[in-house]
Amino acid sequence: MQLPAKSAFAGYLLRGRRLTEMSDLCILPYKSLICPLNSDLSMRTLSTPSPALICPQNLHGFQNGRGSSTSSSSITGETVAMVHSPPPTRLTHPLIRLASKQQKEQAHIDRLPDHSMIQIFSFLPTNQLCRCARVCRRWYNLAWDPRLWRTIRLTGETINVDRALKVLTRRLCQDTPNVCLMLETVTVSGCRRLTDRGLYTIAQCCPELRRLEVSGCYNISNEAVFDVVSLCPNLEHLDVSGCSKVTCISLTREASIKLSPLHGKQISIRYLDMTDCFVLEDEGLHTIAAHCTQLTHLYLRRCVRITDEGLRYLMIYCSSIKELSVSDCRFVSDFGLREIAKLESRLRYLSIAHCGRVTDVGIRYIAKYCSKLRYLNARGCEGITDHGVEYLAKNCTKLKSLDIGKCPLVSDTGLECLALNCFNLKRLSLKSCESITGQGLQIVAANCFDLQMLNVQDCEVSVEALRFVKRHCKRCIIEHTNPAFF
Numbered sequence: 001m002q003l004p005a006k007s008a009f010a011g012y013l014l015r016g017r018r019l020t021e022m023s024d025l026c027i028l029p030y031k032s033l034i035c036p037l038n039s040d041l042s043m044r045t046l047s048t049p050s051p052a053l054i055c056p057q058n059l060h061g062f063q064n065g066r067g068s069s070t071s072s073s074s075i076t077g078e079t080v081a082m083v084h085s086p087p088p089t090r091l092t093h094p095l096i097r098l099a100s101k102q103q104k105e106q107a108h109i110d111r112l113p114d115h116s117m118i119q120i121f122s123f124l125p126t127n128q129l130c131r132c133a134r135v136c137r138r139w140y141n142l143a144w145d146p147r148l149w150r151t152i153r154l155t156g157e158t159i160n161v162d163r164a165l166k167v168l169t170r171r172l173c174q175d176t177p178n179v180c181l182m183l184e185t186v187t188v189s190g191c192r193r194l195t196d197r198g199l200y201t202i203a204q205c206c207p208e209l210r211r212l213e214v215s216g217c218y219n220i221s222n223e224a225v226f227d228v229v230s231l232c233p234n235l236e237h238l239d240v241s242g243c244s245k246v247t248c249i250s251l252t253r254e255a256s257i258k259l260s261p262l263h264g265k266q267i268s269i270r271y272l273d274m275t276d277c278f279v280l281e282d283e284g285l286h287t288i289a290a291h292c293t294q295l296t297h298l299y300l301r302r303c304v305r306i307t308d309e310g311l312r313y314l315m316i317y318c319s320s321i322k323e324l325s326v327s328d329c330r331f332v333s334d335f336g337l338r339e340i341a342k343l344e345s346r347l348r349y350l351s352i353a354h355c356g357r358v359t360d361v362g363i364r365y366i367a368k369y370c371s372k373l374r375y376l377n378a379r380g381c382e383g384i385t386d387h388g389v390e391y392l393a394k395n396c397t398k399l400k401s402l403d404i405g406k407c408p409l410v411s412d413t414g415l416e417c418l419a420l421n422c423f424n425l426k427r428l429s430l431k432s433c434e435s436i437t438g439q440g441l442q443i444v445a446a447n448c449f450d451l452q453m454l455n456v457q458d459c460e461v462s463v464e465a466l467r468f469v470k471r472h473c474k475r476c477i478i479e480h481t482n483p484a485f486f
Contacts, residue, residue: 117142125153151185161191162198169205185211192217196224203231211237221245229267230255236268241275248284250291267291275301282310289317299325308336315339323349330356337362341369351377359383367395374398379405389414393421400424405431412440419447429455438465445469455479
């Protein structure tokens with residue numbers, strides 16, 4: 001049986017089921033939820049704690065049979081209990097008999113085996129999975145299969161993330177008190193109501209956490225991040241982009257004392273995204289580099305206070321970096337690129353977009369020592385000329401993606417050298433390069449047959465040149481502003 005598309009999973013699973021509108025996470029008390037299973041007229045009482053459900057705080061009674069059910073809401077610490085009244089024991093009206101017969105017919109979704117249901121559930125975000133757990137006893141047991149709870153994904157600006165994380169971790173710690181050994185990934189990006197309290201809950205209960213994404217949660221502070229990295233020694237992926245209060249990544253003082261014999265005060269983070277952490281300074285970057293020596297991916301986009309001195313600290317401790325972004329760091333200059341060039345052949349990805357102090361001198365450092373560079377974004381570096389592009393093309397022959405948009409000093413001469421040396425080029429952006437003409441584009445198209453994306457927006461190129469590119473690079477998508485070419 002072919003499974004439905006991911007985007008339709010939630011609606012398909014809940015079709016034919018009567019659910020309330022649910023807006024926030026809460027949990028039902030132990031042995032308090034009584035719900036009918038299909039057409040069974042007897043009352044079914046769940047013998048295990050009910051899952052973390054998404055319910056409104058003011059629940060209305062459900063209509064069941066010929067009367068309305070009773071709904072008792074005991075809101076103590078936002079706890080809700082729902083009890084349905086039993087249906088009539090004797091059905092006499094013919095219409096009621098017909099409805100009962102139709103209810104006994106099994107729904108199509110219920111004919112799927114357990115392993116197929118679990119596979120479908122695996123595509124659902126956490127809040128939808130909790131909704132599915134409210135449908136019936138079978139779905140409840142399937143929704144809380146441990147294989148589905150290696151990841152928690154919560155999104156939305158209105159959700160009370162702190163309470164949601166507390167409820168979920170408490171439920172997941174049921175078999176192993178106070179410790180959740182199955183949870184490895186927590187993604188709560190864009191949840192503005194997340195605070196240090198929620199992160200502290202994760203740090204206390206999830207020692208096996210390997211991936212944490214809290215991008216856009218601007219209420220997070222250094223203390224909460226310190227708790228997570230100190231109590232989750234296996235954490236490898238950390239995304240705190242947009243968390244403007246985070247200025248450093250380090251262990252707590254207590255953890256430094258206790259764990260120093262174990263791992264020498266080192267943090268196992270390999271991937272760190274601190275984009276838009278505006279308060280990050282060179283001293284904070286120095287601390288990060290000293291503690292996170294295993295970094296391979298580091299993104300510091302729009303960390304406007306970082307200078308060449310901070311990059312020098314970084315290169316002293318983190319010699320394994322493969323991907324580095326310092327885009328929009330306006331104080332980074334050619335001296336900073338000289339430090340970055342110390343990564344040599346390990347560096348594969350570099351973004352220095354809109355670093356206005358970078359010139360051909362810095363590009364020569366990168367080209368000379370980082371010969372295995374695959375991706376370079378130098379958009380807006382107006383000091384780069386044809387000489388810099390030529391030196392880059394002759395030394396980094398395996399380059400696959402290059403962005404030199406808004407570099408007005410780059411002309412067809414630089415493109416010709418690029419086309420004659422970088423035959424594996426797949427993506428090229430020349431947006432707003434005033435000196436580029438159709439002749440340079442034709443040379444590129446005639447030599448780089450694998451070109452897949454070409455951006456020539458706001459460039460003075462003819463329609464004939466664009467058609468030439470299209471004929472020679474069959475799979476190339478051309479982004480342009482010429483209304484005559486279509």
